[in-house]
Amino acid sequence: xxxxxxxxxxxxxxxxxxxxxxxxxxxxxxxxxxxxxxxxxxxxxxxxxxxxxxxxxxxxxxxxxxxxxxxxxxxxxxxxxxxxxxxxxxxxxxxxxxxxxxxxxxxxxxxxxxxxxxxxxxxxxxxxxxxxxxxxxxxxxxxxxxxxxxxxxxxxxxxxxxxxxxxxxxxxxxxxxxxxxxxxxxxxxxxxxxxxxxxxx
Amino acid sequence: xxxxxxxxxxxxxxxxxxxxxxxxxxxxxxxxxxxxxxxxxxxxxxxxxxxxxxxxxxxxxxxxxxxxxxxxxxxxxxxxxxxxxxxxxxxxxxxxxxxxxxxxxxxxxxxxxxxxxxxxxxxxxxxxxxxxxxxxxxxxxxxxxxxxxxxxxxxxxxxxxxxxxxxxxxxxxxxxxxxxxxxxxxxxxxxxxxxxxxxxxxxxxxxxxxxxxxxxxxxxxxxxxxxxxxxxxxxxxxxxxxxxxxxxxxxxxxxxxxxxxxxxxxxxxxxxxxxxxxxxxxxxxxxxxxxxxxxxxxxxxxxxxxxxxxxxxxxxxxxxxxxxxxxxxxxxxxxxxxxxxxxxxxxxxxxxxxxxxxxxxxxxxxxxxxxxxxxxxxxxxxxxxxxxxxxxxxxxxxxxxxxxxxxxxxxxxxxxxxxxxxxxxxxxxxxxxxxxxxxxxxxxxxxxxxxxxxxxxxxxxxxxxxxxxxxxxxxxxxxxxxxxxxxxxxxxxxxxxxxxxxxxxxxxxxxxxxxxxxxxxxxxxxxxxxxxxxxxxxxxxxxxxxxxxxxxxxxxxxxxxxxxxxx
Numbered sequence: 059x060x061x062x063x064x065x066x067x068x069x070x071x072x073x074x075x076x077x078x079x080x081x082x083x084x085x086x087x088x089x090x091x092x093x094x095x096x097x098x099x100x101x102x103x104x105x106x107x108x109x110x111x112x113x114x115x116x117x118x119x120x121x122x123x124x125x126x127x128x129x130x131x132x133x134x135x136x137x138x139x140x141x142x143x144x145x146x147x148x149x150x151x152x153x154x155x156x157x158x159x160x161x162x163x164x165x166x167x168x169x170x171x172x173x174x175x176x177x178x179x180x181x182x183x184x185x186x187x188x189x190x191x192x193x194x195x196x197x198x199x200x201x202x203x204x205x206x207x208x209x210x211x212x213x214x215x216x217x218x219x220x221x222x223x224x225x226x227x228x229x230x231x232x233x234x235x236x237x238x239x240x241x242x243x244x245x246x247x248x249x250x251x252x253x254x255x256x257x258x259x
Numbered sequence: 260x261x262x263x264x265x266x267x268x269x270x271x272x273x274x275x276x277x278x279x280x281x282x283x284x285x286x287x288x289x290x291x292x293x294x295x296x297x298x299x300x301x302x303x304x305x306x307x308x309x310x311x312x313x314x315x316x317x318x319x320x321x322x323x324x325x326x327x328x329x330x331x332x333x334x335x336x337x338x339x340x341x342x343x344x345x346x347x348x349x350x351x352x353x354x355x356x357x358x359x360x361x362x363x364x365x366x367x368x369x370x371x372x373x374x375x376x377x378x379x380x381x382x383x384x385x386x387x388x389x390x391x392x393x394x395x396x397x398x399x400x401x402x403x404x405x406x407x408x409x410x411x412x413x414x415x416x417x418x419x420x421x422x423x424x425x426x427x428x429x430x431x432x433x434x435x436x437x438x439x440x441x442x443x444x445x446x447x448x449x450x451x452x453x454x455x456x457x458x459x460x461x462x463x464x465x466x467x468x469x470x471x472x473x474x475x476x477x478x479x480x481x482x483x484x485x486x487x488x489x490x491x492x493x494x495x496x497x498x499x500x501x502x503x504x505x506x507x508x509x510x511x512x513x514x515x516x517x518x519x520x521x522x523x524x525x526x527x528x529x530x531x532x533x534x535x536x537x538x539x540x541x542x543x544x545x546x547x548x549x550x551x552x553x554x555x556x557x558x559x560x561x562x563x564x565x566x567x568x569x570x571x572x573x574x575x576x577x578x579x580x581x582x583x584x585x586x587x588x589x590x591x592x593x594x595x596x597x598x599x600x601x602x603x604x605x606x607x608x609x610x611x612x613x614x615x616x617x618x619x620x621x622x623x624x625x626x627x628x629x630x631x632x633x634x635x636x637x638x639x640x641x642x643x644x645x646x647x648x649x650x651x652x653x654x655x656x657x658x659x660x661x662x663x664x665x666x667x668x669x670x671x672x673x674x675x676x677x678x679x680x681x682x683x684x685x686x687x688x689x690x691x692x693x694x695x696x697x698x699x700x701x702x703x704x705x706x707x708x709x710x711x712x713x714x715x716x717x718x719x720x721x722x723x724x725x726x727x728x729x730x731x732x733x734x735x736x737x738x739x740x741x742x743x744x745x746x747x748x749x750x751x752x753x754x755x756x757x758x759x760x761x762x763x764x765x766x767x768x769x770x771x772x773x774x775x776x777x778x779x780x781x782x783x784x785x786x787x788x789x790x791x792x793x794x795x796x797x798x799x800x801x802x803x804x805x806x807x808x809x810x811x812x813x814x815x816x817x818x819x820x821x822x823x824x825x826x
Contacts, residue, residue, distance in 0.1 A: 062324065062328045062331060063331065064312065064313045065312045065313060065328070065430045066331035066332055066334075067335060068312035068313065069332070069430055069434065070332060070336065070339075070402075072311065072312060073308075073401070073434070073437060074339060074398045076437075076442075077397060077400075077401040078395070078398030079394060081442065081446075082393045082481045082484040082485070083393075084446075085446070085449045085453075085481070085483060085484040086459050086460060086461055086484070088450065089449070089453040090459070092453070092454075093453045093454050096454060096456050096457065096458070097459045097483075098460055098462065098465075098479070099460070099477060099479040099507065100458075100510075101465060101477075108465055108466070108468070109467055109468060109470060110467045110469055110470070111465070111507075113456050113507060113510050114475075114477055114506055114507070116467075116469040117469065117471070117473065118471060119471065120471055127587070148476075149475050149477040150385060150477070151384065151500060152478075152499050152501035152504075153382075153500050153501050154501065154615060154734070155584065155612070155615065156615060156709075156734050157584075157709065158614060158618075158621075158709040158716075158733075158735070159571070159581070159615070159617045159618055159713070159816070159820055160571075160618070160709075160711055160713055160819055161710075161713070161826065162826055164583065164615075165571045168571060168572070168575055168577070172576075172577070183578075184575075184576070184577060185579070186568075186572065186577040186578065186580070186582045187579070187587050189577065190581075190582040190584070190585070191584065192504070192584070192586050193501055193584045193585055193586050193594075193609070193610065193612045193615075194501035194505045194506060195501065196501070196505065197506070197587055197588075201587055234263070235512050235513055238263060238267060239512040239513060239515075239593075240512020240513075240515070240588055240590070240593065241512070241588060241589065241590035241593075243587045243588055247470070250470055251470070
């Protein structure tokens with residue numbers, strides 16, 4: 059058994075160096091050369107400043123923007139570091155609500171949000187993804203129905219015809235891959251940037 | 260449920276079955292020490308590693324030496340992770356300035372990674388430095404995966420060999436597994452993931468000013484290199500807190516699909532390795548069929564339950580299924596499928612929050628783990644776990660007809676059956692034992708995030724996941740407390756090693772036996788009757804053991820939900 063001690067130590071160190079250092083560092087170098095934008099996190103710049111990542115959702119509250127899904131992410135309480143406070147779309151601390159199917163807190167929150175959305179657009183059915191929190195709290199997408207639902211509000215706030223807004227939404231819908239994989243969706247940040255561009259014209 | 264949803268599931272199963280044979284062929288060559296197409300590049304490195312570490316690759320080990328070598332290797336791995344977590348504040352590659360991790364959390368995480376569990380009481384982006392993620396976690400993702408695979412191979416050799424005292428050389432097996440199987444796949448896989456949008460950088464977190472003018476700190480890091488092995492090695496420990504639900508850890512529907520494939524591919528291929536090594540590939544297909552039956556049944560229930568939604572959603576007129584805790588780009592089907600795969604295998608990565616699943620949708624992951632994660636299972640661990648159940652099933656069949664049971668030419672005798680039972684009994688001992696302790700301790704009960712039966716399910720899930728070395732969670736439970744960190748660490752340790760040692764004892768005793776040719780009275784182990792028998796034994800064992808606990812958790816919650824109760 060004693061002769062197994064040397065391999066245990068040396069082999070562990072060698073394999074650690076290969077898999078823990080050489081491999082990730084080589085991948086970083088190669089990925090940076092082949093896919094520089096993705097490797098850095100698909101950041102979007104506007105006027106030389108980073109305004110976010112194409113893949114990470116951000117909070118929108120203004121009526122003139124399409125809103126993303128509710129987010130359950132938290133941040134440390136600035137007054138008491140042992141506690142946390144709600145901080146939607148905190149991209150340095152991802153996470154979901156973890157509320158279960160029979161949670162009263164969830165039932166109350168859903169009811170409140172559904173009622174609020176119904177006053178905004180009484181004629182349409184409320185899309186489920188617009189009142190449920192995502193798993194990461196950073197979901198960049200909403201369903202096409204959720205975008206459609208917000209068209210009247212956005213059009214009114216921007217003083218644009220609804221059809222013009224609808225066209226921009228339609229142009230930003232991403233379908234299933236090969237018509238099969240994933241779900242149809244709209245990237246909220248991309249949609250809002252497209253809206254701003256259309257307004258600037 | 261939709262046609263497109265089922266087509267995605269069928270496509271997934273078809274690709275796994277198609278990959279099983281070629282990969283099984285390749286892996287068999289690797290573990291038989293034969294040349295492969297990568298040998299010109301890797302053989303010099305391999306030989307160099309043996310030279311400096313003093314390994315004689317021709318010398319094989321007795322099962323006990325093999326097991327001790329494995330344990331020594333893990334002691335070292337534990338010390339590396341624990342040391343890195345405690346010292347990360349003063350070590351390089353720490354741009355976010357993470358401070359030292361507390362003792363109990365470091366203990367839990369170190370055990371968690373050497374046992375291939377990857378339970379996340381830590382939140383990656385707010386706790387760990389890049390150095391800890393790479394040298395601590397990424398490296399152990401490789402080595403715990405390699406260990407699982409080589410232990411399965413050693414057990415397979417036990418069945419395949421006759422009248423031999425050795426089962427292989429642990430050091431050679433681990434080195435070859437890492438160099439020839441895990442690393443090459445990960446290099447390609449990681450680059451694919453970056454192409455799909457996954458970050459791979461050592462740069463600091465990015466400060467963005469959003470369209471509405473607020474500040475957003477975006478955590479990045481060397482994500483792709485870790486995620487590749489995290490999925491392929493069925494480790495599951497996330498770079499980020501939200502794991503594979505985080506858009507950086509799973510950017511697209513395609514990255515999701517390929518990650519799901521990578522979770523099953525090695526485990527499925529091992530059934531073919533088994534078939535090839537015992538000289539009849541149909542033996543391997545029969546085992547894959549057992550896994551397939553249980554898998555498809557689980558997917559059907561979970562998909563149906565999540566597509567139904569909850570009575571709360573239905574009462575508000577919200578259609579489209581239970582989207583709480585799910586991402587739009589995956590939707591219902593890819594979230595339900597991922598949940599079943601990740602718990603059938605011992606992966607534990609999640610692309611949706613299992614805590615927010617419907618009662619029945621969340622029960623399927625629980626059942627998958629409680630059956631011992633033998634539905635494809637963790638790389639290697641699933642295979643040796645399944646072979647333990649096969650031994651029991653063969654024993655039961657032998658009792659029915661009054662003959663000494665045989666499997667692939669080996670007599671299954673008292674020693675093997677005792678060892679198999681010993682290994683399998685670890686599951687209820689750790690899962691039900693620790694759950695019972697936790698629910699009578701007020702301080703442990705205080706960690707529950709949800710009230711009512713769902714709170715109990717959170718605790719049951721925590722010990723199930725850790726004992727089965729899965730790592731997924733009903734994540735509402737505040738697991739980062741000294742009690743859960745320490746008891747969970749024990750559950751993970753016992754769940755891994757108290758299963759491995761009996762399995763290796765079986766390998767040793769089988770290898771020494773003579774091989775007997777099949778006769779008229781031999782129970783055929785390649786047909787439907789055998790598949791049905793093994794499925795039956797697995798379900799009866801699991802059902803008898805865990806049904807009472809499930810009745811108190813998800814089942815009563817489902818009934819309460821239908822009656823319109825909330826807690």
